[in-house]
Amino acid sequence: MTQNIYDNDEFFAGYLRLPRSVAGLEGAPEWPALRAMLPDLHGRTVLDLGCGFGWFCRWAREQGAAYVAGIDVSEKMLARARADTQDDSISYTLADMERIELPPQSFGLVYSSLALHYVEELDRLMAEMHRALIAGGSLVVSVEHPIYTAPRNPGWTGDAAGGKSWPVDSYLDEGPRSTD
């Protein structure tokens, strides 16, 4: 079942305090790397999956994108995105990436930042994204590094150099992860 942790009041209040929530793209450590992968956006139609507060949607328009569609499963995230956006060429839609059906050959860029790791059936979504891209379109995504969600090793001594234990355990195991 699709999670929607961002509509949890406590989680949302914590998320609001993160640097990326306060400073936007410049507060996101991965932004310089992601930005370097982006094509020229001038005249492109853009889809942002898991758009959150809409920072990238607005930035894409500033770079000349013709139209940007932001999708998110969280009402709280979208409420803030809408409040911060005054642009008729950006639309925000409440939808679940796990189930979404995208219009075929409609976007010159499909973008998703730190959201795809929430999706269980990634193959299905990848196929949708591929179908939604026009010929020559670009896909640029980031996911959370799985080191952040690896279980902590209870035997961790803090002595990495000694090689006896490591701060995280089962880092390479595939499957669902849960964190608090």
Ligand SMILES: C[S@@+](CC[C@H](N)C(=O)[O-])C[C@H]1O[C@@H](n2cnc3c(N)ncnc32)[C@H](O)[C@@H]1O
């Ligand atoms: C870490 S935030 C990233 C927000 C924004 N992309 C950024 O880089 O700042 C992850 C976002 O993905 C959204 N999300 C998680 N699962 C989703 C799903 N199944 N469908 C649509 N959005 C989802 C969350 O609601 C949240 O807004």
